[in-house]
Amino acid sequence: MADIINVGFIGNPNCGKTTLFNAFTGANLKVANWPGVTVEKKEGKTIYEGQEFKLIDLPGIYSLSSYTMEETVSRECIMSNDVDVIVDVIDASCLERSLYLTLQLLELGKPVVLALNMMDIVEERGMEIDLHRLPEMLGTPAIPVSARKKTGLSILLHAIAHHKEYDTQGPFIHHHSGMRSSHRHNHHEEYAMVYEDVIEGKIDMIINALAKEYPDTDNKRWHAIKLLEKDKTITDAYPLPLSSVIDKSYEKDIISQKYDFIEEIISEVLVNKSAKEASTEKIDHYMTDKWLGLPLFLCIMALVFFLTFTIGDWLKGYFEIALELFSGSVSDFLASIHTNDMLVSLIVDGIISGVGGILTFLPNIFILFLALAILEDSGYMSRVAFVMDDIMSKLGLSGRAFLPLLLGFGCTVPAVMASRALEHKKDRFKTILVTPFMSCSARLPIYVLFSSMFFGKYAMLVCYSMYLLGIIVAIGTAFILSKIDGSKAEHALLIELPEYKSPNAHTIAIYVWQKIKDYLTKAGTVIFIASIIMWGILNFGPHGYVTDISESFGSMIGKAVIPLFKPVGLGYWQIIVALIAGIAAKEVVVSSCSVLFGIQNITTTKGMESMVATLGALGFGAANAYALMTFCLLYIPCTATIATIQRELKSWKYTGLILLYQLFAAWVVSFIVYQTASFL
Amino acid sequence: MTLKQGKNNGRYQVISIDTELKLERRLEALGLTEGTLVTILNNDKKGSLTAKFRGTRFALGKCIADHIEVREAGA
Numbered sequence: 022m023a024d025i026i027n028v029g030f031i032g033n034p035n036c037g038k039t040t041l042f043n044a045f046t047g048a049n050l051k052v053a054n055w056p057g058v059t060v061e062k063k064e065g066k067t068i069y070e071g072q073e074f075k076l077i078d079l080p081g082i083y084s085l086s087s088y089t090m091e092e093t094v095s096r097e098c099i100m101s102n103d104v105d106v107i108v109d110v111i112d113a114s115c116l117e118r119s120l121y122l123t124l125q126l127l128e129l130g131k132p133v134v135l136a137l138n139m140m141d142i143v144e145e146r147g148m149e150i151d152l153h154r155l156p157e158m159l160g161t162p163a164i165p166v167s168a169r170k171k172t173g174l175s176i177l178l179h180a181i182a183h184h185k186e187y188d189t190q191g192p193f194i195h196h197h198s199g200m201r202s203s204h205r206h207n208h209h210e211e212y213a214m215v216y217e218d219v220i221e222g223k224i225d226m227i228i229n230a231l232a233k234e235y236p237d238t239d240n241k242r243w244h245a246i247k248l249l250e251k252d253k254t255i256t257d258a259y260p261l262p263l264s265s266v267i268d269k270s271y272e273k274d275i276i277s278q279k280y281d282f283i284e285e286i287i288s289e290v291l292v293n294k295s296a297k298e299a300s301t302e303k304i305d306h307y308m309t310d311k312w313l314g315l316p317l318f319l320c321i322m323a324l325v326f327f328l329t330f331t332i333g334d335w336l337k338g339y340f341e342i343a344l345e346l347f348s349g350s351v352s353d354f355l356a357s358i359h360t361n362d363m364l365v366s367l368i369v370d371g372i373i374s375g376v377g378g379i380l381t382f383l384p385n386i387f388i389l390f391l392a393l394a395i396l397e398d399s400g401y402m403s404r405v406a407f408v409m410d411d412i413m414s415k416l417g418l419s420g421r422a423f424l425p426l427l428l429g430f431g432c433t434v435p436a437v438m439a440s441r442a443l444e445h446k447k448d449r450f451k452t453i454l455v456t457p458f459m460s461c462s463a464r465l466p467i468y469v470l471f472s473s474m475f476f477g478k479y480a481m482l483v484c485y486s487m488y489l490l491g492i493i494v495a496i497g498t499a500f501i502l503s504k505i506d507g508s509k510a511e512h513a514l515l516i517e518l519p520e521y522k523s524p525n526a527h528t529i530a531i532y533v534w535q536k537i538k539d540y541l542t543k544a545g546t547v548i549f550i551a552s553i554i555m556w557g558i559l560n561f562g563p564h565g566y567v568t569d570i571s572e573s574f575g576s577m578i579g580k581a582v583i584p585l586f587k588p589v590g591l592g593y594w595q596i597i598v599a600l601i602a603g604i605a606a607k608e609v610v611v612s613s614c615s616v617l618f619g620i621q622n623i624t625t626t627k628g629m630e631s632m633v634a635t636l637g638a639l640g641f642g643a644a645n646a647y648a649l650m651t652f653c654l655l656y657i658p659c660t661a662t663i664a665t666i667q668r669e670l671k672s673w674k675y676t677g678l679i680l681l682y683q684l685f686a687a688w689v690v691s692f693i694v695y696q697t698a699s700f701l
Numbered sequence: 702m703t704l705k706q707g708k709n710n711g712r713y714q715v716i717s718i719d720t721e722l723k724l725e726r727r728l729e730a731l732g733l734t735e736g737t738l739v740t741i742l743n744n745d746k747k748g749s750l751t752a753k754f755r756g757t758r759f760a761l762g763k764c765i766a767d768h769i770e771v772r773e774a775g776a
Contacts, residue, residue, distance in 0.1 A: 046761070083727075083730050083731055084730035086726060086730060088723055088726055088727060089727075101705075115756045116756070117732070117753075117755045117756040118731070118732060118755050118756055118757045121730065121732060246767075272726065272729075273729065275735070276726075276729045276730065276734055280732055280734055280737075280755075301758070305742070305758070306742070307741050308745075309742075309751055309760075310745070311743075311746050312743035326742070403760065404760075405748055406760060407751060407760035410748055410762060411746055411747060411749065413749035414748065414762070420749075457771070510772075513720075513724060513762045513764045513765050514749050514760055514761060514762030514765070515727065515728070515759065515760075515761060515762065515765060516726075516733075516759065516760050517757055517758065517759055518751060518757075518758040518759060518760055524764040606709065611712045675759045689739075
């Protein structure tokens with residue numbers, strides 16, 4: 022069998038590159054990160070007529086300069102030996118934009134094959150692309166494909182295999198009307214992209230200098246162009262004494278001359294350009310309207326929210342029943358084979374209830390990411406950034422951050438995961454920092470219990486005030502942060518609004534599956550360990566295994582930190598232990614309270630009455646209850662969230678910082694609330 | 702005038718871009734160079750606007766649109 026051909030898939034964002042990549046590899050792909058950066062790297066394999074192809078999906082980029090992480094990563098990968106043939110995926114419906122990257126790729130001197138995707142959209146709009154003239158002008162094969170309909174795929178592989186050896190381009194047939202070159206070389210026979218005489222002259226001089234100083238350099242023309250652009254990486258690597266030739270950065274000229282050539286190509290290749298107005302513009306007329314845009318977005322999100330937390334919760338109910346049955350039968354089984362109590366407790370109370378509790382969130386996560394994938398694939402998500410940009414930029418956040426914040430009201434885990442859509446690291450950090458302040462549904466049982474116990478008919482209002490308080494703290498935090506770092510430029514919104522299209526089932530299925538797998542494997546392992554640790558703290562004491570929680574390490578910790586919690590009205594060891602247990606999952610605060618205070622069926626009227634009496638005897642009143650609710654709203658999120666935050670930020674340091682800040686915020690706000698309430 | 706001062710459906714030609722270098726290069730890589738024709742799609746809001754150039758629609762924040770000098774290009 023012939024050697025494996027390494028193929029790099031590259032293209033603009035939204036060009037359908039991932040859909041095409043998936044069409045070749047299916048779900049059979051390896052997802053990792055590029056070394057040292059958080060840019061995703063996907064690899065897959067396909068075999069065609071006995072020839073094996075290794076496919077690498079490079080990040081979607083507009084240019085090969087080195088201004089962003091994605092660009093640097095792509096450029097390095099293509100220049101290395103990891104890639105034999107470059108497949109430049111082009112959105113044929115916006116040829117003009119795509120060709121800029123193409124011209125840059127051609128200059129790299131590696132074999133390039135163009136995959137013209139979305140030809141169906143081109144046809145729909147009554148446009149035509151001259152598929153003979155395009156290769157003539159660029160000197161490289163151009164294959165029409167449809168990633169969605171899976172057509173043209175074998176021809177593309179064919180072209181890749183055949184074009185592998187071509188590292189020179191051409192022949193070219195250009196008719197540069199009105200362009201008279203007095204240059205001594207006729208570069209038009211060698212290169213697709215030829216610059217004005219001044220620049221070509223400089224390129225020749227630099228090539229000569231490179232040949233002298235660095236004779237082993239491959240593709241000197243490309244290096245010369247990069248040196249003329251004063252590209253930092255190349256300038257540092259190849260210092261040349263040519264300050265008279267490279268007297269300034271010619272990047273601007275090089276870019277605009279490329280675009281001049283692209284205009285020439287478009288005028289010859291694109292037939293019937295002024296077609297009817299695309300339907301995208303009509304939809305956007307409403308979607309991005311000054312008044313309608315926001316309500317429409319809120320309606321769409323309300324629907325997503327509704328589906329996630331009604332259908333999701335409905336399915337979750339069955340998951341919970343199944344979990345109860347499972348843990349019941351496991352404990353019966355373990356009892357029947359006379360396993361010792363401690364082991365039963367570890368397996369049933371620790372592992373099954375911990376890990377199982379997380380599994381019950383699967384339906385919510387599945388539906389949420391299904392809805393998000395549909396919105397993303399249809400092209401709507403970038404409109405959200407535009408619609409929300411004005412409001413969010415006042416808080417120093419990007420328009421896209423609104424979505425994670427809104428999702429936070431449902432469950433913080435998917436909300437934190439959704440922050441991945443944010444472009445900048447700083448934005449991601451800020452969003453992840455404030456997202457847990459959005460009161461998630463797991464905290465509701467705590468509010469319901471304590472507000473109905475202590476606030477009678479005002480219970481509803483008190484619950485509602487928790488949500489408001491969370492929003493205020495989140496806004497305040499974001500506002501203070503934006504004042505501290507004051508970096509405006511990063512929020513400069515610059516985002517493509519792609520064509521609306523009907524979502525592709527295959528792409529969505531792969532996207533959702535990746536998310537679910539992520540959630541199950543990585544979050545699962547951390548939660549597994551965390552459940553065991555929590556179980557250990559609550560079931561072990563200085564004298565070993567204990568059945569009475571008041572003798573456990575948990576209660577010792579609780580008793581030790583009472584002085585810290587006294588000023589916020591929570592100086593009761595049972596409450597503190599319940600809060601610690603609540604780190605496993607917020608709902609646990611309620612069940613822990615019932616265990617710790619020894620009250621059965623705490624959510625019934627009778628249970629609540631006896632709880633109020635017990636707490637009252639300890640001096641725990643309405644002010645303490647409100648402080649407790651506030652503390653639960655703001656303090657450390659549940660283990661699932663912590664694990665997710667760590668995974669998204671890929672840093673224990675920042676995760677730790679976030680947790681510390683949340684503890685701090687919880688303490689300060691509860692202190693203010695408790696002291697004010699006691700004073701009243 | 703700046704791009705931000707443009708009207709919906711108006712066609713404008715870029716005279717100059719005056720932002721930090723990194724952003725300027727990003728815009729240029731997207732095809733927003735001097736002389737590029739830009740059609741404003743939606744400039745109703747106080748902040749960001751949507752515009753089309755070189756065949757693609759973009760949303761541009763106010764701090765970008767404020768720093769792009771343009772002139773009317775006629776129909």
